[in-house]
Amino acid sequence: MYSVKYQSFVKSAVIAAVSFAPSVVLAAGGKESKGGLPQLDLTTWPTQIFWLIVTFAIAYVLMSRLVTPKIGSVLENRASKIASDLESAKAADAEAKATFDSYEKALSDARNEAAAQAAAAMAEAKANAQASEEALAKKLGTKIKKAEAKLADMRSEAMENLEDIAADAASQAVQQLAGIKATKAVLGKHIKNAAKTVAPQEAN
Amino acid sequence: MHSPVKQFTIEVLYELSLFGFDISFTNSALFMVLAVIVSTLFLAVAMRPAAVVPGRLQSAAEMMYEFVADMVRSNVGSEGRPYFPFIFTLFVFVLFSNLLGMLPYSYTTTSQIIVTFAMASFIFVAVTLIGLIKHGLHFFSFFVPAGAPKPLYPLIILIEVVSYFVRPVSLSVRLFANMLAGHTMLKVFAGLAVMMAGAGGVTAAGSLLPLLAIIGLTGLEFLVAALQAYVFTILTCMYLNDALHLH
Known part of the structure; x- marks a missing residue:
């Protein structure tokens, strides 16, 4: 059994050998010519055909085994390198996009949280301020009431003392002017009446 | 004066024979060997860095490879892949033979009809065999164009x-x-320039004209050297395509 590769090699070799037949026939029938073109000197044909076959065969082996696979592999490497570079560039681009998106998301999250916290703090501060204001108002209110009550007490006390002082002063004045000894009870009655007419005016 | 075709003379450098055939190593053989050595060395040295980002030489070698690869791909298709090394060798061999021939005192092997005919007949027979193996007797339908009127068949x-x-x-x-x-x-223009220069007087001054013509022709010949290598290769691709795909 021949391998497929061996068979195809044999086929190619047979094709090549048969294809040289016209040249060999030409070479075999060589005759010397006198004058004219050197190309038509048939005696030179066999050697030229022989060396053409030898050199071309060597060239074919060199080109098909050494040169074309080398150039082909370099070109293939370049194509695959470009393709892989493009792919990695695409991947990097996608990664950058994802990073940017997550950064954007983190930023907006932080912004929302900050806004919420600020609103909560504001509300708390407002509530605190309101509460303390109310407490203060309450405290001040009681203080004012107390002070007013005290003031009213002091006033009524002062009024009573004023009646006594007025009665004393009036009895002494009467004694010295008229030499009459006015009783306190009589005087007190008059003074009370007088005070009653004055007091409303003062209260205003 | 030398004959302008004397440059094509085959000169034996080392006499050899095989089974009665004369296989002497000649100037023609020397330049075939040189074409193989120079082309292989050029491509091997150019590809030595094998860099992802190629330098000037490596770019040149890669361009040659891709030029032939594109040619095979567009003219033969994916079925042409197995023949790519042969077609690449053919292009490189013909191109370097043509270009080496442009060096002064060198020999142009592709100016020998037997060399070009040996290559062309090899390609012709090989392509025909490939077509016969692939399509069998159906290959002969290649000679009958589709849609031609029946009465014209013999002529067509x-x-x-x-x-x-x-x-x-x-x-x-x-x-x-x-x-x-x-x-x-x-060679004709060069011979003319030498002849006019030797004549003296006004004719000697006129020798400048063929000299200028040589400069222009040399540039043209470099173009022809590359172009004919391309034409030879692309026609091979087309023949191969015909054999693989018929009409």
Whole structure:
């Protein structure tokens, strides 16, 4: 059994050998010519055909085994390198996009949280301020009431003392002017009446 | 004065023979060997860095490879892949033979009809065999163009068969004639310049004209050297495509 590769090699070799037949026939029938073109000197044909076959065969082996696979592999490497570079560039681009998106998301999250916290703090501060204001108002209110009550007490006390002082002063004045000894009870009655007419005016 | 075709003379450098055949190592053989050595060295040295970002030399080698690869891909298709190394070798061999021939005192192997005919006939027979192996007897439908009126069949088939068998001749003569004509023309103008310079007087001053013509022709010959290598290779691709895909 021949391998497929061996068979195809044999086929190619047979094709090549048969294809040289016209040249060999030409070479075999060589005759010397006198004058004219050197190309038509048939005696030179066999050697030229022989060396053409030898050199071309060597060239074919060199080109098909050494040169074309080398150039082909370099070109293939370049194509695959470009393709892989493009792919990695695409991947990097996608990664950058994802990073940017997550950064954007983190930023907006932080912004929302900050806004919420600020609103909560504001509300708390407002509530605190309101509460303390109310407490203060309450405290001040009681203080004012107390002070007013005290003031009213002091006033009524002062009024009573004023009646006594007025009665004393009036009895002494009467004694010295008229030499009459006015009783306190009589005087007190008059003074009370007088005070009653004055007091409303003062209260205003 | 030397004959302008003397440059094509085969000179034996080392006498050899095999089974009665003369296989002497000649100037023609020397330049075939040089074409192989120079082309392989050029491509090997250029690809030595094997860099992802190629330098100037490596770019040149890669461009040659991709030029031939594109040619095979667009003219033969994916079925042409197995033949790529052969077609690449053919292009490189013909190109370097043509270009080495442009060096002064060198020899242009592709100016030998037997060399170009040996290559062309090899390609012709090989391509025909590939077609026969792939398509069997159906291969002969290649000579019957589709849609042709039946009464014209004998004429058309005759024309198709003749044009098919003329292929190796036209392929080899095209390359050979271009090299022969170009190099002969250069020698003719060079000989003219020397002759006029030797005549003296006004004619000597006029020798500048053929000299200028040589400069222009040399540039043209470099173009022809590359172009004919390309034409030879692309026609090979087309013949291969015909054999693989018929019409």
